[in-house]
Amino acid sequence: MKKTLMKGNHAAGEAAVRAGCMLYAGYPITPSTEIMEHLSARMPEEGRVFIQAENEIASIHMVGGAYCTGKRAMTATSAGGFSLMQEFTAYASDAELPFVIINVVRSGRGIGSLEPGQDGYRQSVYGGGNGDYRNIVYVPNTIQEMVDDIYEAFDTAEKYRIGVIILTESSMGQMMEPVIMPDYKFMEGQPEWAVTGTHKWDRGSDGLGLKRKAWAEKMERMTAEMQRWEDSGLEDAEYVFVAYGLPSRSTGEAVKALRAKGEKVGFIRPQIVSPFPAKAFEKVNRDVKGFICVETTEFGQMVQDLAITVKKEFDRNVPVNFYPYGIGVPSVKEVLANYEAVKAGGYKEVF
Amino acid sequence: MEDIVRLSHLIDKPAPTACPGCGHLVFFRIIRECLDELGITENAIHANGIGCTGVHRAWQNHGYVPLTAHGRAAAVATGIKRTNPDTFVYTFQGDGDAAVIGLAETLNAAYRNENICVFISTNTVFALTGGQMSWETLPGQKTTTTPLGRNCDLTGKPMHLPELICEINPDVAYAARGTMNSPKHIIQLKRMVRNAMEAQLAGEGYSIVECMSACPNNWHLSPLECREHIEKNVLPEFPLGEFKKRGAQA
Numbered sequence: 123m124k125k126t127l128m129k130g131n132h133a134a135g136e137a138a139v140r141a142g143c144m145l146y147a148g149y150p151i152t153p154s155t156e157i158m159e160h161l162s163a164r165m166p167e168e169g170r171v172f173i174q175a176e177n178e179i180a181s182i183h184m185v186g187g188a189y190c191t192g193k194r195a196m197t198a199t200s201a202g203g204f205s206l207m208q209e210f211t212a213y214a215s216d217a218e219l220p221f222v223i224i225n226v227v228r229s230g231r232g233i234g235s236l237e238p239g240q241d242g243y244r245q246s247v248y249g250g251g252n253g254d255y256r257n258i259v260y261v262p263n264t265i266q267e268m269v270d271d272i273y274e275a276f277d278t279a280e281k282y283r284i285g286v287i288i289l290t291e292s293s294m295g296q297m298m299e300p301v302i303m304p305d306y307k308f309m310e311g312q313p314e315w316a317v318t319g320t321h322k323w324d325r326g327s328d329g330l331g332l333k334r335k336a337w338a339e340k341m342e343r344m345t346a347e348m349q350r351w352e353d354s355g356l357e358d359a360e361y362v363f364v365a366y367g368l369p370s371r372s373t374g375e376a377v378k379a380l381r382a383k384g385e386k387v388g389f390i391r392p393q394i395v396s397p398f399p400a401k402a403f404e405k406v407n408r409d410v411k412g413f414i415c416v417e418t419t420e421f422g423q424m425v426q427d428l429a430i431t432v433k434k435e436f437d438r439n440v441p442v443n444f445y446p447y448g449i450g451v452p453s454v455k456e457v458l459a460n461y462e463a464v465k466a467g468g469y470k471e472v473f
Numbered sequence: 474m475e476d477i478v479r480l481s482h483l484i485d486k487p488a489p490t491a492c493p494g495c496g497h498l499v500f501f502r503i504i505r506e507c508l509d510e511l512g513i514t515e516n517a518i519h520a521n522g523i524g525c526t527g528v529h530r531a532w533q534n535h536g537y538v539p540l541t542a543h544g545r546a547a548a549v550a551t552g553i554k555r556t557n558p559d560t561f562v563y564t565f566q567g568d569g570d571a572a573v574i575g576l577a578e579t580l581n582a583a584y585r586n587e588n589i590c591v592f593i594s595t596n597t598v599f600a601l602t603g604g605q606m607s608w609e610t611l612p613g614q615k616t617t618t619t620p621l622g623r624n625c626d627l628t629g630k631p632m633h634l635p636e637l638i639c640e641i642n643p644d645v646a647y648a649a650r651g652t653m654n655s656p657k658h659i660i661q662l663k664r665m666v667r668n669a670m671e672a673q674l675a676g677e678g679y680s681i682v683e684c685m686s687a688c689p690n691n692w693h694l695s696p697l698e699c700r701e702h703i704e705k706n707v708l709p710e711f712p713l714g715e716f717k718k719r720g721a722q723a
Contacts, residue, residue, distance in 0.1 A: 145556050171555040176581040180548040183540065183578070187520065187552025190538045191560075195552065209542055217539030317553075319516040319560065322537035 123302045130265045131156035131198075131295040133303075134224055134288070137272035138196050139164050142308040143222075145195040147173040147184035149203060152236050153292035154226035157198040178206040182223070186210055190219055190323060192316025194276050194309055198224035200292070201234055204242060205250070211285050212251025216333070217323060218340075220279035224272065224288045226295045229418070229449040237449045238291040240367060243423035246287040247396040256341065257285040258348055259396040261366040265299040267393070273304050280313060282344050289395070291368050291418075293451060344397055351399035352391045355381060356406045359388030361464065364428050365416035366392045368451045373416045376457035387461070398427045403435040412441040414464055416457060420446050422472060429473035442473040490528060494696025496686020497525055497594045499653040500662070501565060504592055507666045511674070513561045520550040522566030522575070524601040526594060536560075544575020547582035550589045558588075561673060568595035568609040568683075572634045576608075583638045583645055586678040590669045593634060593681065596688035597707065604691030608632040611710055616691075631710055635683050639716045643723035646677035649715040652685040654703040658713070665715070672719050685711055 128136070135157040138146065146165055148158040158174070165172035171188070175181035181197050188195035199207065204225050214221050225246055229239030249255045258278055262268035271288055279286040317323050354377065356362060365373040370391045377389040388410075390402045413432055415425040425444040432440050445460045463469050491498045508514040518536035521527050523543035540549050546564035554562040564571075571579045571593045582589065598616055599605040605618040609631050613622040625631075635648040647669050651662030662684055669680035685707050687699035694702055 145552060147552065173551065173555065175548070176577055179545065180551075180578050180581060183542065183545040183548035184552035184555070186540050187538065187549035187554075188556040189552075190540070190549075191518065191553055191557050193556040195556070210540070210545075213540050213542045219539055317518055317536055317538050319514065319518060319536045322535060323539040 125300040125302055127298055128265065128301050129156060129296065129298050130268065130290065131226065132160045133265050133269050133301050134198065134272055134290070134295070135160035135164065136303055137269040139168060140304050140306050141273045141276050142194050142306070143170070143196045143276065144193040145171040145173070145185065145188040146197065147175050147181040147195070148197045148199065149175050149178045149181050151200045151203040153228055153295045154198045154200045154203075154224065156295065157224060157226070178203040179209060182207040182210040182221070185221055186214055186219060189221055190317050192309065192313045196222040196224070198226060200226045201228050201242070202232065204245060208245070208249070208251035211249055211257065212253050212255065214285055215249060215251070215255035216253065218283040218336070220283055221285045222275045222279055222288070223285070224290065226290050226292060228292045235449060236292060238293040238368060238451055239418045239449055240291065240369070240423065241419050242289060243395065243417070243419065246289050247427070255337070256396055257287045258282065258344065259287045259289050259394060261289050261392060261395050262294075263367055263370045263391065265294065265297070266301045268294065269301050269303065276309070278348070280309070282340055283315070284340065284344070289367065293368055348394055348397050349399040349401050350393040351402045352393065353389060353402055353405065355386070355388040356390070358386050359407050360386040360411045361414055361461065362388040362390060362406055362410055363414050363416060364390045364392070364424075366395055366424065369416045369418055369447065372452055372454045373457050375454045376461065379454065379458065380461065395424060395427070398431060400431045400434070403431055406435070408436075410440060412443055412464065414461065415442060415444040416447065416452060418447045418450060418452065420448055422446060425472060443469050444472045445469065491525070492690045494687055494689040494699060495525070496596060496653050496684065496688065497567075499659065500592065500594045500684040500686055503659065503663045503666050504563070504565065507663065507670055508561070511670055513670070513674070516559070517561040517563065518553050518557070520546040520553060520562065520564045522546050522564065522570040524567050524570055524599065526565050526567045526570060528601060544570050544573070545578050546570070546575065547578040547587070547589070547591060551582055551585075551587050554587060554589050561670070563590040563592060565592050565594070567600065568593060568597065568634070569599040569607040572608050572632050579634070580638065580641055583679050583681065584642050586642060586644055588673055588676055588678055590673050591679070591681045592666070592669075593683045594686045595683055595711070596686045596691070598688060598691045600688050600691050611706060633711065635681050635716050638681055642679070643717070645679040645681070645717055646672035647680035647715070647719050648717040649681075650683045650685065650711060650713050652703055652708065652713060654687065654700040661713070668719055677719060
């Protein structure tokens with residue numbers, strides 16, 4: 123297979139085409155719009171459906187309309203656009219309707235800013251809509267990984283009948299990297315849950331108790347099967363860094379540099395943050411001095427899942443440190459400087 | 474005879490959850506009769522609305538999709554129809570659903586001239602939530618949120634959806650308003666529904682049929698009084714007729 127240099131958002135759109143996505147409905151929002159632009163040409167070329175909708179509420183409901191008849195469908199959005207879709211994600215979760223959303227996260231609240239950030243974590247992981255539900259959330263840190271995640275996302279969504287979010291960042295959408303595009307694939311046959319003229323939707327009218335039981339079973343299965351991460355140096359680590367997405371690239375480099383200097387640091391990079399990869403922590407040195415969470419939010423979002431996991435994993439109170447990097451992607455230098463500060467006791471643990 | 478057997482699936486299991494005298498069931502029965510007569514029941518998908526139109530179990534037994542979100546039916550129907558062009562797709566909504574919270578979805582589907590049928594059962598109130606004002610509430614009508622009667626100076630005048638849609642997009646295939654308060658009007662309404670369905674089957678584009686429906690519970694009238702109320706008060710505000718005929722030049 124040939125490697126092609128592609129912009130992140132274009133690659134994301136193309137990966138959906140390769141994965142057999144039959145409908146894309148979307149509404150422009152920076153920094154996700156190139157996905158839509160790419161598909162406005164590619165979907166008709168492949169005889170598939172592209173719709174520019176009036177807003178994000180309509181676009182995600184078009185996705186739902188297509189998906190409930192067993193046709194793969196997707197949308198992409200960011201920030202406030204994702205907020206508008208929460209109405210749908212709650213309804214879809216209740217009905218156990220699969221869907222795929224690429225959330226190209228940008229920084230800040232409300233209109234926020236266009237720079238990269240990871241503020242969309244909580245909204246994506248915890249659903250965001252009313253009711254208690256989860257999505258499966260992939261957090262790639264290279265364009266190739268993002269392409270592979272999108273390629274897999276539709277199968278995952280259908281397997282668990284759950285919403286799948288690909289959480290990327292604005293820089294990931296805008297930057298270019300070499301990628302290998304996978305072969306074309308399609309949904310095999312018609313799923314048994316698809317609505318037709320003679321078959322109505324099979325979930326949604328059960329009692330709440332039955333639904334809760336079905337969801338609990340699904341959560342258990344999904345938590346067991348969908349934990350995915352990369353790690354290094356955990357066995358003898360005094361400090362363990364935890365980061366995902368673009369900050370995990372600079373953190374990974376910082377960890378390498380520290381290891382080369384003889385510092386005992388480890389690294390866990392979740393590739394899926396929902397379900398959170400709790401199994402990764404079983405390998406961590408029992409005498410670890412602390413965890414350092416690197417994420418580009420203002421007050422910390424993943425750090426809360428990290429803290430809960432650490433609390434469960436260790437008998438004693440292991441400090442979980444967090445530095446709010448805010449907007450952008452932290453540099454290797456910054457991560458190193460903050461490591462020194464944590465080591466010197468200059469940082470107050472947040473959990 | 475066959476028709477009677479077919480229609481029985483409307484009322485056998487489970488029992489309808491509509492109130493006695495509800496206009497929705499009359500309108501929906503007409504829709505189902507037309508589907509049966511055109512032989513498309515088993516190839517039809519129903520994108521349903523919220524409120525009373527979303528809870529009646531009677532119509533949840535064929536091609537029924539799970540998304541009962543308020544007002545979004547036209548967007549859901551768009552997604553279904555675009556990916557399943559050979560399937561007959563319709564929405565069944567109330568006025569609070571299609572003309573208020575879902576106005577954006579309703580108008581934009583018409584604006585794009587989606588090849589779907591939108592059936593709106595208008596009872597001039599938000600019925601399931603207990604009878605609040607909708608955009609189609611009559612001037613002076615008492616509802617739980619207009620206890621002194623609707624004051625149009627503050628709330629706007631009743632919205633006329635089929636007419637509005639013809640303004641937004643004169644190219645829609647068919648737009649009409651009927652009612653269910655007498656046998657004569659029911660026959661007329663059925664002709665409208667049939668026209669709308671045939672328009673979609675012929676690929677002519679968007680069609681909308683609004684039915685002025687009775688809501689005895691929230692109007693605080695008997696079913697019989699509702700019929701008279703429609704004749705005397707509703708129809709002068711909401712004239713019956715075809716606002717866009719099939720094949721007519723825009």
